[in-house]
Amino acid sequence: MIELREVSKVYPGQSAPAVDNLSMTVEKGETCVLVGPSGCGKSTTLRMINRMIDTTAGTILIDGKDIRQSDPDKLRMDIGYVIQQIGLLPHRSVAENIAIVPRLHGWPKDRIKKRVDELLTLIGLDPEESRHKFPSQLSGGQMQRVGVARAMAVDPPIMLMDEPFGAVDPIARNHLQDEFLRLQKEMKKTICFVTHDINEAIKMGDRIAIFSAGQLVQYGTPQEILSKPTNDFVKDFIGLDRVVKILSLFHVKDVARRTICTAGESELPNVAGKMRDLGADTCFVLDNGGRAAGFITWEDIAKHGDSAASETMQQIVAGRKKAFVQELVLLRDALSLMLELDTEHLGVMDGNRITGAISLRDIRKHASKKEGE
């Protein structure tokens, strides 16, 4: 747990404090994202936690212990630190870079070697192949992975990350974010993560701290921040697509309706009755192989009539061949797919299995409900 109590930082020669009377707590095992425009004090705050910068006033406690009681070097050896520029030592191999902190801790050689291989595997690099490489031989994404591995080498309970994925291209960034989320799910480290990208904050954070001009403007879960921005600054910072961003906090499975009605292609003329019996508003039509070929909705039936020619129905079904999403897709992406396909309904699948249906109305209702919370 990291506790900041009335912490301020005034840089010499500046009148305005970089961080002004900040109090906040980062709970054990949580990822707290500090976000805000440049110069808002988020990096300064991060760097005060491992004493790269000393506080002007106030107290910082790690697990209840004042950090000023620890020797700065010792303190930093127990806190993982990742920066945007990575800072791999260019004259040391990948393995030597990862081994730095274990070496400072005085680990025996064989233990270090084992740990290095373990970490390389964890970050998706082949130990045999990459151990002896030098940083200049790696891609940007690989370098950043090695940077993260290096920070995790002695399995520190706390990690500080200053725009760790800021310098890689968007595709690699997305990939690194996903990988890190997956790791964090198991590691449950206490993480402070600085970024200026609100989308990254929403994606990575259990809690988000929004900074402006050295002050903490709002601190809460992504949902709290998105649904109840405390002031216009936060609102502006989140952007006009605030409600769409709320949709990125939820998955299709959170909203999907689970009443499943299926019918074979030959049963098309009778689907209305079948749907009525089951109380379903979507009926999936299966092809001969038992796979979902598409679906029919009440709206189709209302438009074309109960007894529409089965050719019309078949056309509708065929037009929906692509209108399916996986359960773990974000609501935002489901909405995007609806807009792309110009449809208000999507079938929901888990792998190859049909598990429900979702409509534009469901998403709209969910968004307005969450916004109201």
Next chain:
Amino acid sequence: MNWARMQDALVHRAPEALSVHLLMVVITIGIAVAIALPLGVILTRPRYKKLSMIVMNVMNLLQTVPGLAVIALVMPFLGLGLKPTIVALSVQGLLPIARNTIAGIYAVGPDVKEAALGMGMSHRQILYEVELPLAMPIILAGIRTSTVYVVSVGTLAAYIGGGGLGDLIVTGLAMFWTEFLLVGAGLGALLAIVLDRTLAYVEFRITPPGLGS
């Protein structure tokens, strides 16, 4: 061209002159490195950063004093011989080494130092494990510059009895013996080239493999 004289210069005079010259250069550079390297390191420490401007200016000033003048200036204080020569040459050899040490350490990326500090390395560990290894190619380039310079200025040592290849040159000038001049100057040039190439090779070898060469 007098072959007997040439033979005399090459066979009887050159070996001793060359070895004295080499000794003079090696000792001088040893002393210069021993002073300039720590000095350069100290001047890059945050506490002494302000001093570095002053020290560098003083050294720049010293460097502008002609080699002959420095050698002449030490004579009244330290007398004649190899020792005063080495003192004079060491002073002249300091600047390139100190300057390159400072430049080399400053050239180490701030991100690398930030990361090293953030991982818990002490300032001493950062100096020995990060700054010096990364600055080493530039420092060695300074030592090379200094070495070549000392080889050439070292020929002036003959004027205060320091010996070396300068003896051949001075004798040649006094007696109008072209052969002595040729041997002295030629060996001086050769020595400079050989030492320069040797150090260039060392520089190449110790450049950390991760740094593009």
